[in-house]
Amino acid sequence: GQNIDQPTEMTATEGAIVQINCTYQTSGFNGLFWYQQHAGEAPTFLSYNVLDGLEEKGRFSSFLSRSKGYSYLLLKELQMKDSASYLCAVRDRTGNQFYFGTGTSLTVIP
Amino acid sequence: EPEVTQTPSHQVTQMGQEVILRCVPISNHLYFYWYRQILGQKVEFLVSFYNNEISEKSEIFDDQFSVERPDGSNFTLKIRSTKLEDSAMYFCARGGGPGETQYFGPGTRLLVL
Numbered sequence: 500g501q502n503i504d505q506p507t508e509m510t511a512t513e514g515a516i517v518q519i520n521c522t523y524q525t526s527g528f529n530g531l532f533w534y535q536q537h538a539g540e541a542p543t544f545l546s547y548n549v550l551d552g553l554e555e556k557g558r559f560s561s562f563l564s565r566s567k568g569y570s571y572l573l574l575k576e577l578q579m580k581d582s583a584s585y586l587c588a589v590r591d592r593t594g595n596q597f598y599f600g601t602g603t604s605l606t607v608i609p
Numbered sequence: 610e611p612e613v614t615q616t617p618s619h620q621v622t623q624m625g626q627e628v629i630l631r632c633v634p635i636s637n638h639l640y641f642y643w644y645r646q647i648l649g650q651k652v653e654f655l656v657s658f659y660n661n662e663i664s665e666k667s668e669i670f671d672d673q674f675s676v677e678r679p680d681g682s683n684f685t686l687k688i689r690s691t692k693l694e695d696s697a698m699y700f701c702a703r704g705g706g707p708g709e710t711q712y713f714g715p716g717t718r719l720l721v722l
Contacts, residue, residue, distance in 0.1 A: 530707070532705075534713075540715070540716075541713040541714060541715050541716050542713050544710050544713075586651075590707075594640070594705070594706045595664040595665035595706075596654050596657060597644075597705065597711075599651050599654075601650070
């Protein structure tokens with residue numbers, strides 16, 4: 500079966516840094532995606548990793564370790580508007596199917 | 610400018626009725642996906658399209674569901690004989706194949722009464 504695990508909820512302070520972890524066990528792997536989803540809206544693409552290492556995109560960075568089945572999303576200089584759900588998704592080996600985690604609800608407090 | 614548009618934004622239907630949800634990608638891509646998200650739950654993969662053919666279906670995508678690309682650009686997801694548990698947000702996404710990023714449409718909120 501396919502298993503994607505993320506913490507359910509996190510709280511962090513405005514201006515701080517937060518790391519959201521994702522572990523996965525899937526029958527195949529061809530990339531890990533991170534999305535942001537505000538309540539009632541569609542997921543918005545943030546980043547993806549297909550090789551081990553760190554990908555940086557402005558305030559957002561994502562890390563992947565394929566041997567450990569582990570990824571994290573790092574958000575720096577947190578802003579109130581970063582309060583949202585963050586979804587981890589794994590693309591299967593063929594690239595034709597995605598498996599999503601349940602998402603991590605991040606609350607940024609002043 | 611959105612990468613993908615979807616119509617309608619909201620749909621209310623009676624149980625047992627058929628609904629057709631539409632997706633219009635702004636530019637041509639080889640990979641397209643349909644997902645659903647029941648309120649408060651995770652995004653679930655339904656079906657993927659590659660080069661105008663279904664490439665993968667999930668267990669959710671049973672005979673009640675069908676997808677078409679009737680005019681070579683728009684995608685439709687048809688749900689026959691809707692059930693109460695079909696109430697969800699349905700998202701279309703383009704891209705996401707190997708080496709591609711993936712962009713979601715704004716979704717259609719379906720409510721089955």
